[in-house]
Amino acid sequence: MPLIIDRTPVAEDKWITLEEDQAIPADGAVILPLAQWLENRETLAGREVGVQVNGDDDLEQVLTLNGQVELIAVEFPAFTDGRGFSIARLLRRAGYKGQIRAVGDVTRDRLAHLERCGFDALLVPEDRYTPDVLNAFEEVSVRYQGGASITRPAYPQS
Amino acid sequence: MYQYTEVDQKLVDERVAQYRDQTRRYLAGELPDEEFRALRLMNGLYIQRQAPMLRVAVPYGLLSSTQLRKLAHIARTYDKGYGHFTTRTNIQYNWPTLESVPDILAELAEVQMHAIQTSGNCIRNTTTDPYAGVIASELEDPRPWCEIIRQWSTLHPEFAYLPRKFKIAVTGGPEDRAASQVHDIGLHLVKNDAGETGFEVLVGGGLGRTPVIGKQINPFLNPQDLLSYLEAIIRVYNLNGRRDNKYKARIKILVNTMGIDTFREQVEAEWAEIRESDLRLSQDEIDKVKAQFAPPAYAADAADSNLDALLAQNDDFRAWYERNTVEHKVPGYRIVVVSLKPYLKAPGDITDLQMEAVADLADRYSFGEIRATHHQNLVLADVKQSDLHEVWNSLNANNLARPNIGTLTDMIVCPGFDFCGLANAKTLNIAEQINEKFENVDYLHDVGEVRLNMSGCINACAHHHVGHIGILGVDKKGEDWYQFTLGGSSEAEASLGKVLGKAIAADEVANTIETILLTYIDQRDSEAESFLEVVRRVGVEPFKEAVYAADH
Numbered sequence: 001m002p003l004i005i006d007r008t009p010v011a012e013d014k015w016i017t018l019e020e021d022q023a024i025p026a027d028g029a030v031i032l033p034l035a036q037w038l039e040n041r042e043t044l045a046g047r048e049v050g051v052q053v054n055g056d057d058d059l060e061q062v063l064t065l066n067g068q069v070e071l072i073a074v075e076f077p078a079f080t081d082g083r084g085f086s087i088a089r090l091l092r093r094a095g096y097k098g099q100i101r102a103v104g105d106v107t108r109d110r111l112a113h114l115e116r117c118g119f120d121a122l123l124v125p126e127d128r129y130t131p132d133v134l135n136a137f138e139e140v141s142v143r144y145q146g147g148a149s150i151t152r153p154a155y156p157q158s
Numbered sequence: 159m160y161q162y163t164e165v166d167q168k169l170v171d172e173r174v175a176q177y178r179d180q181t182r183r184y185l186a187g188e189l190p191d192e193e194f195r196a197l198r199l200m201n202g203l204y205i206q207r208q209a210p211m212l213r214v215a216v217p218y219g220l221l222s223s224t225q226l227r228k229l230a231h232i233a234r235t236y237d238k239g240y241g242h243f244t245t246r247t248n249i250q251y252n253w254p255t256l257e258s259v260p261d262i263l264a265e266l267a268e269v270q271m272h273a274i275q276t277s278g279n280c281i282r283n284t285t286t287d288p289y290a291g292v293i294a295s296e297l298e299d300p301r302p303w304c305e306i307i308r309q310w311s312t313l314h315p316e317f318a319y320l321p322r323k324f325k326i327a328v329t330g331g332p333e334d335r336a337a338s339q340v341h342d343i344g345l346h347l348v349k350n351d352a353g354e355t356g357f358e359v360l361v362g363g364g365l366g367r368t369p370v371i372g373k374q375i376n377p378f379l380n381p382q383d384l385l386s387y388l389e390a391i392i393r394v395y396n397l398n399g400r401r402d403n404k405y406k407a408r409i410k411i412l413v414n415t416m417g418i419d420t421f422r423e424q425v426e427a428e429w430a431e432i433r434e435s436d437l438r439l440s441q442d443e444i445d446k447v448k449a450q451f452a453p454p455a456y457a458a459d460a461a462d463s464n465l466d467a468l469l470a471q472n473d474d475f476r477a478w479y480e481r482n483t484v485e486h487k488v489p490g491y492r493i494v495v496v497s498l499k500p501y502l503k504a505p506g507d508i509t510d511l512q513m514e515a516v517a518d519l520a521d522r523y524s525f526g527e528i529r530a531t532h533h534q535n536l537v538l539a540d541v542k543q544s545d546l547h548e549v550w551n552s553l554n555a556n557n558l559a560r561p562n563i564g565t566l567t568d569m570i571v572c573p574g575f576d577f578c579g580l581a582n583a584k585t586l587n588i589a590e591q592i593n594e595k596f597e598n599v600d601y602l603h604d605v606g607e608v609r610l611n612m613s614g615c616i617n618a619c620a621h622h623h624v625g626h627i628g629i630l631g632v633d634k635k636g637e638d639w640y641q642f643t644l645g646g647s648s649e650a651e652a653s654l655g656k657v658l659g660k661a662i663a664a665d666e667v668a669n670t671i672e673t674i675l676l677t678y679i680d681q682r683d684s685e686a687e688s689f690l691e692v693v694r695r696v697g698v699e700p701f702k703e704a705v706y707a708a709d710h
Contacts, residue, residue, distance in 0.1 A: 055401075059397065079192075079196065079319070080196060080279065080319055080401075081319065082279075082316075082317070082318065082319025082320055082396055083396060083397055083401075085315065085316040085317075085319065085396070086316055086397050087397075089316055089393075093431065107193065109180065109193070110318075110319075112315070113315035113316070113318055116315040117315055117316055130188075139179075140169065140172045140173060140176055140313060141168065141172060142166075142169035142172065144169070144309045144310055144312050144313065144314075145310060145314050145315065146435075146436050146437070
C-alpha cells in the first residue's frame with residue numbers, strides 16, 4: 001500500500017502490521033493492536049514496536065503510549081469517522097514524538113487535515129492512490145486554526 | 159459589515175478550485191459516490207427529488223446589496239429565477255446542475271461569499287439576532303463574535319467529520335430571535351455580578367426526532383476564552399458522540415446520556431489543557447473585528463413629523479407599519495421587516511427581481527445592508543422614519559409588504575415533499591390552504607402574535623416543536639396527515655410543544671387551525687393575552703376538546 005511520510009512517497013516500510021490473533025514474529029518492527037501490546041509489552045521490551053489504535057479504544061490507554069512505542073497507527077474504519085483527528089491532536093499535545101500513521105480509509109481529500117492534526121505518515125489504499133494525491137496538501141493554504149505543528153491561528157491576521 | 163482580508167479571500171478562492179477538482183474527479187469516476195457525497199455536502203450541495211440543491215452561506219444572516227444582487231444573478235443564470243431563504247439564514251437554490259456548481263461558487267467568491275459547511279457533519283453557519291446592533295435591549299452586538307466563530311470553524315481540520323452536524327447561535331441580549339436554546343451550542347451575551355460582559359453557554363439543544371432544550375454548561379465565560387471553550391466542547395463530542403446511529407449522533411444525545419454534570423467535567427478537563435494557548439483571543443483581535451461592525455453614520459434629523467399624519471391617512475400603510483416595522487435604538491430610525499410570506503407563495507422564496515428591488519432599497523435607505531432572519535424574512539435594519547412611506551410603496555410594488563410579520567401567515571415552512579428527498583409529506587400545498595383560509599388581515603391582527611412552524615418530516619427543518627402551533631407532516635399508507643403540537647416557543651422561555659391528538663387529514667388543516675384560534679379567543683382573558691400565554695395557562699385540553707369534538 002502506498003505510504004506517504006512527510007508529504008513524500010516512500011518505497012520501503014519496515015513495519016509489519018499484525019492482526020489480532022497473529023503470532024508475533026521473532027524479530028522485525030511490528031505494529032500490534034492495543035490489546036495485544038498491553039498483553040505482551042514486557043516480552044516486547046527492547047524491540048521496535050508500534051501500536052494500532054482506533055476511536056473505540058480507551059483514550060487514557062492510548063495516551064499512555066506516549067514515550068513507550070515508536071509508532072502509533074490510528075485507524076479510520078470509515079472516512080466519516082473523525083475521531084482519529086482528535087486522537088492525533090491529543091497525542092502530539094501530550095508530546096508524542098514518534099510516527100503517527102493514518103491507516104484505513106485514508107484518501108486524498110482528508111490528507112491535508114490529517115497532516116495538520118499531527119499525522120506524519122499516511123497509508124493510502126492502493127486503488128485510491130495516484131501521484132496527484134500529493135497535491136492535496138497545498139490545495140488550501142490558509143489556516144484559520146492552529147494545528148499540531150503550527151499553533152498560531154490565522155484569525156489574528158484579519 | 160465585515161470585509162474580507164486577503165487571507166479570507168484566498169481561502170474562498172482556493173476552496174473553489176479545490177471543489178472544482180473534486181467535482182471533476184467525481185465526474186471522471188475517480189471519486190466514489192459515497193465519498194463525493196460527504197465532500198459535496200460540506201459544500202452545501204444536496205441531491206434532491208428534482209435536481210441538486212445548493213445551499214449558500216449567509217454568515218449570521220448579513221448581506222451587502224452587492225451580495226444580494228449576485229444572489230439574484232445566480233438565481234437568474236443558474237436556476238429558475240428564485241431562491242429560498244432558510245431558518246439558518248442561508249439561501250438555497252433548487253435547480254442548479256451539479257456541473258455548474260463550481261462556476262456558481264466562483265461567482266460567489268467574487269463577492270466574498272461561499273457555500274462552505276452549509277451542510278455535512280461539521281460546524282454550520284453561525285446564526286444570530288436579525289436585529290443585532292439596532293435593538294435597544296441588547297447588551298452588545300453579537301455579530302463580531304459570530305465572525306470570529308466563522309473564521310475559527312471554517313475548514314477546521316479536526317472537526318470536519320463530526321458524528322453529526324453542529325450548529326451554534328449567538329444572542330446579544332435577553333430576547334432570543336435566533337432559537338439559540340435549540341442549538342447544539344447557544345451563546346448568550348450576559349453581564350456577571352461584576353458588570354463584565356461574557357457568555358452564558360448552553361449545550362445540547364436540538365430538534366429533529368429528539369427535541370431538547372439546551373442545558374447551561376457555563377453561566378459566565380470570559381469572551382477571550384470563547385474559542386478554547388468551543389474547541390473543548392466539540393473535541394469531547396468528536397471523541398465520544400455516537401457514530402453507530404445517525405439519529406442518536408447529535409451532541410444532545412451525548413449530553414443526555416452522560417448527564418450535563420459529567421459532560422461539563424470532561425469539557426472543563428479538556429479546557430484546562432488549552433485555555434492558556436493561542437486560542438485565547440487578544441483584546442486587540444477582538445477590537446479589530448468589532449471595528450468592522452461599527453454603527454453606520456446615523457443622521458440626526460431622521461425623525462419625521464409627517465409620519466403620524468401619513469399613518470392616520472392610510473390604513474394599509476399603518477397596518478404595515480404596526481406589523482412589519484420594529485422600534486430602532488436610534489431615534490428617528492425604524493427596523494423594517496421585508497415579508498417573504500406573500501399570499502400563496504412558498505414561505506421564504508424570493509425571485510431575482512425581488513432580490514434586486516431589496517438591494518436597491520438597501521442602497522437608498524439602509525446603508526446598503528440586508529439581514530436574513532430565522533423566520534425566513536429579510537430585514538432593512540436602518541430606515542429613516544421619513545423614508546418609511548417610500549420604502550413601503552416600493553415593497554408593495556414588489557409583493558414584499560404583506561403586513562403579516564409575527565402573525566399566522568408568517569409561517570416557517572420547509573420545502574417538504576415537493577423538493578426534499580427526506581420529506582414524508584407535502585407542506586407547500588398546506589401553506590397555501592392556510593393562506594387562503596386566513597387571507598383576512600384584520601382577523602389575523604386580532605389574533606395577534608402566533609408562530610406557526612410546519613415541517614414535512616421528523617427532521618424538523620421548520621422547527622415545528624417550537625412553533626406556538628407546530629405541524630408535522632406524516633405519511634400514513636401513502637396519504638399525507640398532519641400532527642399538531644401547541645405551546646412551543648424558541649424565544650426567551652423556550653419550550654417544546656405538546657401533542658394535540660391524533661393526526662389531521664390534509665384537507666382539514668386550515669379548519670383545525672381556525673378551531674384552535676377560536677378556542678384561543680374564547681379562552682383569553684383579554685386581547686393582551688397572547689396565544690402562547692393562553693396555551694401555557696390552560697394547557698392543550700380545551701383545544702383538544704374543541705378540535706376533536708366531532709369524534710365524541
